[in-house]
Amino acid sequence: MRVIAAAIAFLTSFGWAQAFEIEDQKFYGFEDSKDVVKIISTSDIEIFEPLLLAFVNKYPSVGVDYTVASSQQVFKAVYDEQAEFDLVISSAMDLQMKIANDNLARQHISEATQRLPEGAKWRDRVFAFTYETAVFLISRSAFHQSEVPLSRRALVELVRQNTDRFSGRIGTYDIRISGLGYLLATQDSLSSQTYWRLTEVFGLAGTRLYCCSADMIRDVEQGRLAFAYNVLDSYALRKVAEGKPNVQIVEFSDFQTSIMRTALIPKNVKNEEAAEAMLDFLVTLADRPNLALSTGMNPIIEGEPKSKKLLSSVTLGPSLLVFLDSMKRSDFVNSWVSSMRIWQESN
């Protein structure tokens, strides 16, 4: 129980209460419906709504109780408190893997899940249904078109040489509070040594830390940030699609980390049938291209990601658990904090 104790200690140290906290909640379908599937998810209601409406439309007798929480809170609710939910959706693959690894997820095998490619499901307990790429988002006004960096190495050089210009105008996830940020950072560190040099120059220049992609995109769009590093593509894409000319997505040529949004049915599921229907509905998103388009999600399509560029895909497997190790985590966070020179900022 030391891991859990450490996790709770970690969470309480940042001012969270014992019980998990939710950010939002909404009900879909008929209010008096007896057949309700309770979902806890890290995805915002505004993103997920078209999908839920389509599901309710397909299964009119089923009501959907959709709860939004941060990835840490979702994990806390399901792993520590074993709260009653029928389906758990999260983009924090490592935390989902921890639930599945520790035998707290129910096995589900269906025609739909059989079609998932290798690495997109694990032990038939956790299933990926969309993938998202972490991209480099720039504010056009902050760059000359010629100096837009196309690789991390170029970005390191650019920031090193223009520390004053970018000071306080760099945005990235605060890995101490964002589970997704932590996952992306650890995967970056596995993919390339450049990650730590990048953190160093970000720290030297002074970086603003965010909890969520949406805030970073907003600040880039408004020119408060020159660029944001590791922004999830689906949110960013929507902004660009809405015609914000100041926002530009840069795809790095060295590698792009892509993560998968996963779903699992917890062991203490109440409405198993509806949960399975919902899970099958999610993993077959590729069959409904219009819905994929309206949510801005990239469905997992039979093995083929949309972009064939150098994608460093994080796949499902217990090696994701390595960075959840309490000792490893505190080492990593400590290194990151010192690289980011956060002590300077707080002074």
Added chain:
Amino acid sequence: MSVATSTPIKGSVQRRLVLQLIFVALILTVLFVLAVRLVGERIAQSAQDSALFAAAASIASSMHSDNGELQLDLPHSAFAMLEAISEDSIFYRVSVGSRTVTGDDELSVITPASPLAERAYATEEFRGEPVRILTVPRALDVEGVFTNVSITLAHTRQGFHSTVSQIQSIATGVGIGFFIVSVALCLLASQSALKPLKSLVNAIERRGPEDLRPVNREVPSEVAPLITALNSFIVRLSGSLDKAEEFIAEAAHRIRTPMALVQTNAEIALRFAETSKSRGKIREIIVAARESSRSASQLLDHATVAFRAENPQLAPISLSELIERSISRFFPIAEMKGITLTVSPTKSNVIVAVDSLLMQSAIGNVLDNAIKYSESDTTVDISYGVLNDYGFINISDQGPGFSDGDIKHATELFFRGKKTESTEGTGLGLKIVSDALNVHNGRLEITKNGERGSCVSLQLPLHS
């Protein structure tokens, strides 16, 4: 053969052979499947154990001490290694004594059997699933103090079981194939093993009833004693048959000569007899003596036919010559009984290849019968000619003839027709005829001759 059907049968050599071979094949198949399964399990287990040990060793090498504290930078490669092998859950625990440094403190630490052992394995249940657990003890220098650190790593058994079941299903498939092939080979082998026996049975079955030659075939060593025994039985049988025939011929010869004397003397006595009563008695003696000598001749004939049939002296001869030789001795008897013998050819110069003596016996016996059963003032007609590539000799009389039922049995040994019961006879006659014709591949046909009498037709293949 009629004898074979009455042989009491118990079991079958082939069935026993096949059943025993199949039983052996079944045992071998089961042993094979079990052995492969056992070996498969061992290999799968040792593969899982080696991977666990490699991962644990990698974790062990990433330990270090920092400010008197044990530090561990959990290596990603250790988990990636296990992840690559199979889709299985991983649990770990690093502990100093009973204190957990990091990992899952509910995981049990396996105590090695000997304090010098560098690893200890166990299979246990953890978090509701069976897991393979490995503990690797390491001594670590923490600021000059040696500390015993245990690295414990556990892996669920899904990959292990799927490997084992794959090996098992391959082994079972191969086993079933092996068994099917074995059964087919068993059937073939048993058939080929019993083939010489079957061909031997066929050869013996094809033999004629008179064929008492020893069996002279190449047989497998296992069958040889049976053949030796059979041959010695045949020799004894044919020896005793020969002796019996010799005895009959000798006896007939011994009877015929005195009987001829009795007959001649009785005939002389008849002339001098004065009372009708004594004449009657003497006639009875004559009839009895004649009958006895006739029976004796027939027995002799039969012995001759049986002897010559084994080694016939075939030579071409015309039917007219054959008939002439056969009938000459019957003219006196026929004349005495007031019976006319006529010869009527329908075609001249019909040549057949026969043993003349055998055929003379045959024709003689038919004529003898015809004369014996005919009344006076009748005719016995001998006609000959060619019909359907056979030369025929038809002997027709006007005697009592055969009834329909009699015709069927006429050629059996010692059979006598219903209408002849009042006359003395041996029943050997037509048997001799039929045996003689068989030697020449000929045929015997007996038909009714109009309202009275019968026609005996001897048919012989033409000499080409």
